Amino acid sequence: MNNLNLLFRRRIGIQEYEVITFEKLDKVLEKTAKAIPFENLCIMENRSTEITKERIMSKILEQNEGGLCYELNAILYLFLKENNFSSTLIRAVVYDHMKQQWSVTGNTHVANLLTFDGQVYLVDTGFGGNLPLKPVPLNGKTVESKTGEFRVVQTDSEHGDYILYMKLKHKDEDWKIGYAFRSNEGFHDITNLNEVQKIIIEHPGSAFNKKPLITKITDKGNIILTDSSFTEWKDGKMIKEEIDEKRFSKLRKGYFNL
Structure with a gap:
């Protein structure tokens, strides 16, 4: 292999x-x-x-x-x-x-x-x-x-x-x-x-050269992290948190290991 x-x-x-x-x-x-x-x-x-x-x-x-x-x-x-x-x-x-x-x-x-x-x-x-x-x-x-x-x-x-x-x-x-x-x-x-x-x-119209975006599928839905918010979909319910730069770094590491 x-x-x-x-x-x-x-x-x-x-x-x-x-x-x-x-x-x-x-x-x-x-x-x-x-x-x-x-x-x-x-x-x-x-x-x-x-x-x-x-x-x-x-x-x-x-x-x-x-x-x-x-x-x-x-x-x-x-x-x-x-x-x-x-x-x-x-x-x-x-x-x-x-x-x-x-x-x-x-x-x-x-x-x-x-x-x-x-x-x-x-x-x-x-x-x-x-x-x-x-x-x-x-x-x-x-x-x-x-x-x-x-x-x-x-x-x-x-x-x-x-x-x-x-x-x-x-x-x-x-x-x-x-x-x-x-x-x-x-x-x-x-x-x-x-x-x-x-x-x-x-490209000026690209959605991926403006701000950081991280997302992945989870057991119950998916999670989405940007520089200003953290969104979690769980069993059809959405929880959204407004965040700052320090919180972004913590969530980036904690949820995505990045």
Whole structure:
């Protein structure tokens, strides 16, 4: 077993020699979401580096940091490949519900497409608190998990041929768009993600170059930390605390070990 496979298993809490079957991907995705936070601290602290396999391994598996979608789904992609899954990376355009428009940063969301037994599935561990926690088939079938309901529908749009729809538990009454993507534009070279990172760091419309954001899934919901607030969703109830810089540092360490 190589270093990446071993370190990833240790990071999320899976036995070293456990065989990862398709049926076990639900467990892998949930453990990943709980263990590795979605966060932009490297960008906010001006310490982002070129994306390579070695540097992503170092950041997430050795230094035990988190990352944004292009880092989290890249390390998942590498782990899936090491465990003999047929997977490719894709870029997607997120729908901005606050502004009621597609993201001005374009196709800067990154996820995985996995093919198993003749069916293609969307596999995503980098969508903040909106994670399906299960592979979602590209046939329109609804998948339900502890975070809500998800489905991928073939829909021709200016941004691709498929759209992820979601209905988050305790938050959404109706289906809403997550993101659109082109299923035929997968790629395997993670250095291509440097273009995505550059846009996220530099674009004035990027949501991730303004203030720190850290979030991860918990057993009962999810937690979200910014420089001004700490929000905890637990069994559908939200508790929000306004915080200062000192409190931010304490919560960052205590809840996310960052």
